[in-house]
Amino acid sequence: MSFKTVLAMIGNTEPTADLARAMEIATELEAHLSVAVIGLAVPANMGDYPAGTVWLDQRDEDLRLLDGIEKQAARACETNGLSFDVDVIYAEGVFVSEEIHRRALYADVVVIGDGVRSDPVLTRRIVDGGVFEARRPLLLTPKDRKTTLKPRRMLLAWNSRAEAAQAAREALDMMIWAEEVHVVLVDPDSSYWVSGGEPGADIAAYLARHGVEVVVEQLASGGRPVEEVLQRHALEIDADLIVMGAYGHSRLRERIFGGVTASILRESRFPVLIAR
Template identity: 30%
Template structure:
């Protein structure tokens, strides 16, 4: 199995995905080998406002101006994506949608369900982009790669070192299985098990996973790291730096409550401040 059909989700409002992040997303997709499409939504802003506000602040004019800004960003982003994808030989399709700001997550989820993988460029500590990413991760049923806007490494994306965060859970197992096409391509796969953070109730864990991955041709290294009182997110971030990893593979933990996502500690930390591209499955 390999990824054949990948989607990049681009943000148009209020702050557009920067051109450098578009290039990074295309670069990552090209390293995986498939054809890639991108989607951007022209958003319509729906602000009820008071009659007084509409009279003195020209709310309709302000809304129209913001919608025009989003439409301009959408065209610019899709053009930048197409140029980068054609240069890398991976261009497939550009998709332009129109919807309310509140409908963007639903649109992204619907398109993501029809793709092998969705790539979401994301800045640090941005609520809106995190909301979009969470929606795709937990709603699409397909794997998602989060690509930080501020890239920590220079040069083209490579699959030299991939870390698999492993705790023998269902979510970690799903992520590992979904990422298998990547793990088979990687030069080295580091299986990271964090100790003294939570109990792993089995003896058939890291070593058995290493055997399984080796049967897929992966060169596996077992890394067992003591949490030493640190949060799981801090351990992951430190290990990505230590191994100079190109990608972190991990299960996404969370559930929806009153249309808001209640995230596990590691998932929340990685989405808030991704230290590298992160492959997530739920």
């Protein structure tokens, strides 16, 4: 596989479980695991007065907690014989995104688990820095289901947009290796200028030229959310992984009104690879 550096984002919620999922991925790929233990710092009081003792005490407590998680992660990686490095990122909002961006530039995939995803603010910073700025794929690793980057059967969520095409290219090596890839379109736009003569046919032909075994499926949502349709169908076909593009609309619109990607980030109980 082409993923040789795995960047795992670990927060202060369920760090052991999130780290375990990341170590499983790195072990499977025989990849280097770079662990970033992340904490969002509370901004200091603005104005003419220095930060109060409450703020300083909170900062010291946060740093002690993150330092403990860093040491725990290093011990676990060493015990499991992994090639690894561990670092702490502790900064205010936008600066966290910048640090994640810098680290993600030298990784092949960014991994987050349920612990990180339980914090929507932290998740947004990771998406901003890792997916939008560094343009790295993001892997969601739910604790209740095995996650693999050597999937036997895959589901590619397709809508004939650039984001979906980029996701397909990021996952191409996996698709070639897989036994079967289901290209799934939910309520597809059948107009020629959007999806060609037959929705899904163009991407199926592209993948087939690379030796991918492709099945094209057009599904009706029946009024259900698209993310629900995708996850339910992934279970029906016994898929190991969903691959999808990030954010079909503008980032601002997604953040205010939600959307398929936002819902997947928040609620998916299924392994998902997201790219843009």
